[in-house]
Amino acid sequence: xxxxxxxxxxxxxxxxxxxxxxxxxxxxxxxxxxxxxxxxxxxxxxxxxxxxxxxxxxxxxxxxxxxxxxxxxxxxxxxxxxxxxxxxxxxxxxxxxxxxxxxxxxxxxxxxxxxxxxxxxxxxxxxxxxxxxxxxxxxxxxxxx
Amino acid sequence: xxxxxxxxxxxxxxxxxxxxxxxxxxxxxxxxxxxxxxxxxxxxxxxxxxxxxxxxxxxxxxxxxxxxxxxxxxxxxxxxxxxxxxxxxxxxxxxxxxxxxxxxxxxxxxxxxxxxxxxxxxxxxxxxxxxxxxxxxxxxxxxxxxxxxxxxxxxxxxxxxxxxxxxxxxxxxxxxxxxxxxxxxxxxxxxxxxxxxxxxxxx
Numbered sequence: 001x002x003x004x005x006x007x008x009x010x011x012x013x014x015x016x017x018x019x020x021x022x023x024x025x026x027x028x029x030x031x032x033x034x035x036x037x038x039x040x041x042x043x044x045x046x047x048x049x050x051x052x053x054x055x056x057x058x059x060x061x062x063x064x065x066x067x068x069x070x071x072x073x074x075x076x077x078x079x080x081x082x083x084x085x086x087x088x089x090x091x092x093x094x095x096x097x098x099x100x101x102x103x104x105x106x107x108x109x110x111x112x113x114x115x116x117x118x119x120x121x122x123x124x125x126x127x128x129x130x131x132x133x134x135x136x137x138x139x140x141x142x143x144x145x
Numbered sequence: 146x147x148x149x150x151x152x153x154x155x156x157x158x159x160x161x162x163x164x165x166x167x168x169x170x171x172x173x174x175x176x177x178x179x180x181x182x183x184x185x186x187x188x189x190x191x192x193x194x195x196x197x198x199x200x201x202x203x204x205x206x207x208x209x210x211x212x213x214x215x216x217x218x219x220x221x222x223x224x225x226x227x228x229x230x231x232x233x234x235x236x237x238x239x240x241x242x243x244x245x246x247x248x249x250x251x252x253x254x255x256x257x258x259x260x261x262x263x264x265x266x267x268x269x270x271x272x273x274x275x276x277x278x279x280x281x282x283x284x285x286x287x288x289x290x291x292x293x294x295x296x297x298x299x300x301x302x303x304x305x306x307x308x309x310x311x312x313x314x315x316x317x318x319x320x321x322x323x324x325x326x327x328x329x330x331x332x333x334x335x336x337x338x339x340x341x342x343x344x345x346x347x348x
Contacts, residue, residue: 026275033171033278042171050164080223084253085164088275 003144010137027090057082076105155179159189159220176281186227222252237267247287
């Protein structure tokens with residue numbers, strides 16, 4: 001596929017990610033830092049690190065919430081971590097869900113937390129898919145040049 | 146456009162989150178800082194050459210080794226083990242000029258009492274995460290301010306030092322010899338004044 005068409009696809013994807021609130025202007029900061037020229041793989045690197053981190057945290061949360069007695073302090077600590085890293089890369093939806101999740105932790109609401117985890121997981125998977133598509137398109141465009 | 150005529154300032158960044166470390170590193174490098182990142186407060190102390198219980202005076206004589214001065218420390222607040230606040234306190238307790246290195250705290254939580262506590266303990270600045278490129282421009286003024294202060298203190302010490310008994314037999318006044326007067330080294334004009342006591346061990 002021609003580079004121009006790929007570019008169009010990529011731009012459309014990014015536009016929809018911003019429009020749907022999946023990412024916010026912090027993600028633009030990342031793009032800006034990459035467009036600075038000296039680090040072409042920066043966004044890919046940070047996004048990948050975030051995804052690995054988030055994946056790990058979500059697994060830990062699932063394990064903690066399965067316990068007969070839930071350690072809400074630990075759960076809260078992990079959600080706080082996820083909230084932090086999602087904010088840093090501009091993953092807005094995930095961040096907002098984490099904020100609600102933390103409130104549920106503080107209320108020691110087990111069912112609420114389990115539901116929040118399910119929401120966070122879905123939102124994260126959706127975001128990860130879009131990131132993967134984005135990176136693939138970028139690679140294809142690069143290959144054309 | 147300014148021409149860089151001197152060595153870039155060196156920032157030590159401390160954050161337990163890997164994505165955050167990557168981000169702060171990139172933000173700093175884009176802003177022309179030299180960067181070292183560590184993932185914990187204890188590693189930061191190690192890098193600075195601050196030892197566990199006792200804060201011993203700078204007695205290292207590693208002149209042949211590559212010495213890395215740290216001009217600013219930027220640290221996350223919430224870290225397991227040693228928080229950014231704990232790290233700040235340890236640095237400020239130092240009897241060496243390490244305590245004069247400006248410290249910036251970052252936090253994702255906007256808690257006024259936390260911010261005040263850090264500022265009272267000697268933090269120079271507090272950044273709310275996520276940190277952005279525009280925040281980087283706030284760093285250099287703190288570095289310059291602390292170095293002006295250090296330069297002034299060095300000169301003051303020099304003047305009162307001429308009659309001091311502490312002066313060991315310095316063989317050559319122009320060599321950067323590490324003795325008890327290391328903090329009172331004469332500053333050269335137009336040269337990057339890297340405070341000797343800010344050197345970290347190179348290992």
